Amino acid sequence: MDIWEDQSVEARKARWKALWDLEDLPRPVWFVPASPVLAATQMYSMQRLPIDELFTNREIQYEVSMTVNTAFEAMQRESYQDDFIPHLQPQMGVGVFASAFGCEVVFPPDQMPWTYPVIKAGDPAEKVYELEPPIVTSGLLGDVLDYARYFDEKSGHRYPIAMTDLQGPMDTAYLVWDSCDFMVAMYEHPKEVHHLMRLCTDLMIDFVKEFRSTVNEMVPAHFPPVYLPDGMGLAISEDVMAVLSPSLYEEFSLPYVNELSEEFGGVLVHSCGDFEHQIPALRKVKGLRGINFGVTETRFEAIWEAFGGEAVVIPHCTAEVIVADFKNAYEWVEYVLEKKTGNRGLALMVVPAVGDIHKTDLDIALGKTVDPGYADTPDFGRRIRELLEKYA
Amino acid sequence: MKGDGMEGVEPLKQMIKEGKADETGARIRELLDGGASPEALMKEAMIPAMEEVGDFFQQGKYFLPEMLMAARAMQRGMEVLKPALVSSGAAFPGKVVLGTVRGDIHDIGKNLVGMTLEGAGFEVVDLGTDVSPERFVEAVREHSPQVLGISALLTTTMLAMKDTIDILREAGLRDTVKVMVGGAAVRPEFATEIGADFYGPDSTSARDFARDVVTG
Numbered sequence: 001m002d003i004w005e006d007q008s009v010e011a012r013k014a015r016w017k018a019l020w021d022l023e024d025l026p027r028p029v030w031f032v033p034a035s036p037v038l039a040a041t042q043m044y045s046m047q048r049l050p051i052d053e054l055f056t057n058r059e060i061q062y063e064v065s066m067t068v069n070t071a072f073e074a075m076q077r078e079s080y081q082d083d084f085i086p087h088l089q090p091q092m093g094v095g096v097f098a099s100a101f102g103c104e105v106v107f108p109p110d111q112m113p114w115t116y117p118v119i120k121a122g123d124p125a126e127k128v129y130e131l132e133p134p135i136v137t138s139g140l141l142g143d144v145l146d147y148a149r150y151f152d153e154k155s156g157h158r159y160p161i162a163m164t165d166l167q168g169p170m171d172t173a174y175l176v177w178d179s180c181d182f183m184v185a186m187y188e189h190p191k192e193v194h195h196l197m198r199l200c201t202d203l204m205i206d207f208v209k210e211f212r213s214t215v216n217e218m219v220p221a222h223f224p225p226v227y228l229p230d231g232m233g234l235a236i237s238e239d240v241m242a243v244l245s246p247s248l249y250e251e252f253s254l255p256y257v258n259e260l261s262e263e264f265g266g267v268l269v270h271s272c273g274d275f276e277h278q279i280p281a282l283r284k285v286k287g288l289r290g291i292n293f294g295v296t297e298t299r300f301e302a303i304w305e306a307f308g309g310e311a312v313v314i315p316h317c318t319a320e321v322i323v324a325d326f327k328n329a330y331e332w333v334e335y336v337l338e339k340k341t342g343n344r345g346l347a348l349m350v351v352p353a354v355g356d357i358h359k360t361d362l363d364i365a366l367g368k369t370v371d372p373g374y375a376d377t378p379d380f381g382r383r384i385r386e387l388l389e390k391y392a
Numbered sequence: 393m394k395g396d397g398m399e400g401v402e403p404l405k406q407m408i409k410e411g412k413a414d415e416t417g418a419r420i421r422e423l424l425d426g427g428a429s430p431e432a433l434m435k436e437a438m439i440p441a442m443e444e445v446g447d448f449f450q451q452g453k454y455f456l457p458e459m460l461m462a463a464r465a466m467q468r469g470m471e472v473l474k475p476a477l478v479s480s481g482a483a484f485p486g487k488v489v490l491g492t493v494r495g496d497i498h499d500i501g502k503n504l505v506g507m508t509l510e511g512a513g514f515e516v517v518d519l520g521t522d523v524s525p526e527r528f529v530e531a532v533r534e535h536s537p538q539v540l541g542i543s544a545l546l547t548t549t550m551l552a553m554k555d556t557i558d559i560l561r562e563a564g565l566r567d568t569v570k571v572m573v574g575g576a577a578v579r580p581e582f583a584t585e586i587g588a589d590f591y592g593p594d595s596t597s598a599r600d601f602a603r604d605v606v607t608g
Contacts, residue, residue: 045548111548113496179500183457184464187411243456275453320576362581365550 411461
């Protein structure tokens, strides 16, 4: 079997394995992302349908996820022929780990879930010592495990089960403690910040192990929705690093990221925003497995120069313009392919936004009918594959 | 300037830049007790210090925590200075009402704008997060600001900005106030489309816009 020609799940998994092993690839890995619940949320939102039950009702979340996967697999066959591995994922938003510390998570019908800090603005920093060290079923985490078990059994182990939204220790601490106070506390109450970081890290280690024992095949990556074999790392969101100085990041986050990395065989770090200034700090991550970022938010060239060929680099495109602007998927994909110096460790996450990205976002924000160009087009996969061949 | 009570102004600026809130408050108290003019403290120490902080942020020398530390020091200083400013008859350059839209509880961007405006001497009325369009309208009616600042982080909540401007118009207040909008997902085209007067990509541009409004 030529794993680069075959479209079976096994062949695609083998391609991902080659990517993570930093083999010299005949072409970059590429995938159209479909985190089932998040994809469904987007569709519901565009149609102004209530989304709260997608997050709070186990049966609905399962049924919708299976529908998304079925539709997506058809598009994979008919158009994309990409490397994505469909999965199921228990999803209750970014605040599930924070909820284990007592944070209230609200599920509005028209918004993604909200998380209220349990240490509120103006509270004394010493309040961190009153936090009960959570266990793996605290807050919403027990429900997450229940959903994971249910999805796995009900689907007959048809799909791998991806980790629930795992914001890293710092992103979680930032939800537990009023975000502005938390940042100031890095200067004024460093011991208390470390105390909370310790609690968050311990919880994550325990929870991921419990999640692993709950399902048949765990994919330890919540975002980006990659196929990351268990044992090859853990994906964490580290968005706070974009707004921290390198010295604060190294003092308050790096030690805990390294602990997770040692525990799970590496880390795949995601961040929004421009985090180019953190490249030296990220080079100190022991066992950095990969980096995911928006090419409009952090310069691809900078990330590629620092990590290309040494860790997996996963660019994607967002509508938030900080360092670059692209009109559609083809433009940014070609930009990245022109700049790459090889295929080793390169994976592109490509949303089929083939119309004008900004017009589409504007239309969505204004509640208008979305430009059909945003939707899947039959030749989208072919055009991306042609670009990959052109720059092979 | 010796003898005018302003001798300690340089250390005060340094305290603000370094985010030393308690020391800032204490120093301002000392300077006021020593005869310094409240207005001069504001114009010669606090505003320039925060301008420098804003520059550091733009240049990538300061990040969010450092900016927040400085802004808190400024706020602490203002708590001490404000009564003296009021009793001296000094006027704020202008008033801004700020809030994050209904359905959105993100507040860092909005807070930064508020702190930067306060650092520029503006009186800021912060309505907080998850603010309904009706509450914005009430606040405009109650406080008569020159500028209304509306923040939203999410694409899904941006539409509430349009609702707010629409209701402001229905209430007959649209022409009494300039509306600026901002937030990670907001773009200039959106601001134009919903009838806002200004899109601010960051806190310093919001401050500059507010300054332009009040200076005509």
